[in-house]
Amino acid sequence: MSVVHQIEAMLFVADQPTTATQMAEVLGVDRAEVEVGLRQLGEILQHGSAIQLVQIAGGFQLSTKSQYADIVTRFLKPQKHRLSKSLMEVLAIVAYQQPITIAEIEAVRGVQSDYGLRMLLERRVIREVGRRHSPGRPVLYGTTQQFLHYFNLNELTDLPQITITRPQPALDFEAVDPVAGALEQDFS
Numbered sequence: 001m002s003v004v005h006q007i008e009a010m011l012f013v014a015d016q017p018t019t020a021t022q023m024a025e026v027l028g029v030d031r032a033e034v035e036v037g038l039r040q041l042g043e044i045l046q047h048g049s050a051i052q053l054v055q056i057a058g059g060f061q062l063s064t065k066s067q068y069a070d071i072v073t074r075f076l077k078p079q080k081h082r083l084s085k086s087l088m089e090v091l092a093i094v095a096y097q098q099p100i101t102i103a104e105i106e107a108v109r110g111v112q113s114d115y116g117l118r119m120l121l122e123r124r125v126i127r128e129v130g131r132r133h134s135p136g137r138p139v140l141y142g143t144t145q146q147f148l149h150y151f152n153l154n155e156l157t158d159l160p161q162i163t164i165t166r167p168q169p170a171l172d173f174e175a176v177d178p179v180a181g182a183l184e185q186d187f188s
Contacts, residue, residue, distance in 0.1 A: 003029060003037040004044070008062075011041075016145065017059030057148035058155060081125075090127060091115035095147065095159060099129050099140035118143065126151055 006027055007099045011018060020038065038060060042053040050068050054061055064072050083091065090113050093105050105113045120126040129142035143156065153159065 003027065003033055007034065007037045008041055011060060011062045012052070017055075017057040017061045017166055018065075019059045022059070033117065041051045055154055055173065057145045087116050087184060091120055091143075091147075094120070094126050094141050095156070096142050096162065098142035100142075101132055101138040102139060103138060105141075 007023055010023060010026065014176050020034045022032050024034045027034065038053065045051050045053055045062075045110075050064055051062050052065050052095060054063050074178070079179070087179040089109060092099055094106050097108075102117060104112060117126070123146075124144055126141050128139050130140045131137040132140055147153075148155065
């Protein structure tokens, strides 16, 4: 049996992205041999197959090529699992500022966020990653592999870079030194 075919068989049945290290352990070969096999499998699938090898969420997975998305969607008839605007707000805060507590999320949003956190936990796009070493030992939240998969990211560094700008207060008046102004009036 070739390593390429063994890798293909594992990835075909895998329900989540699989790392080269995991595959090497299962096959009893070194990681370098798996990496060569992955490159060969990718080349084989690139030509003459509706399947492709993708690197996502820190591992590898087989998926259909984008040009077959319409037919796959019609066949599977998937339920839409859209996130509401408020859930996306909470998720974005967690993604960019993790690890983060619920109090910190609420401070950024200005509203209660416990419902949003519960819903995101249920959808397994965030998880508890520990506790802060501060009074009350609040829970810290971070994103999951499912989050990376949902947004088609390989790792968190693939998140789009954002720049947070804080509005500067508009000054509609001249800055006047009250003491200097009073002195000028007295000596005029």
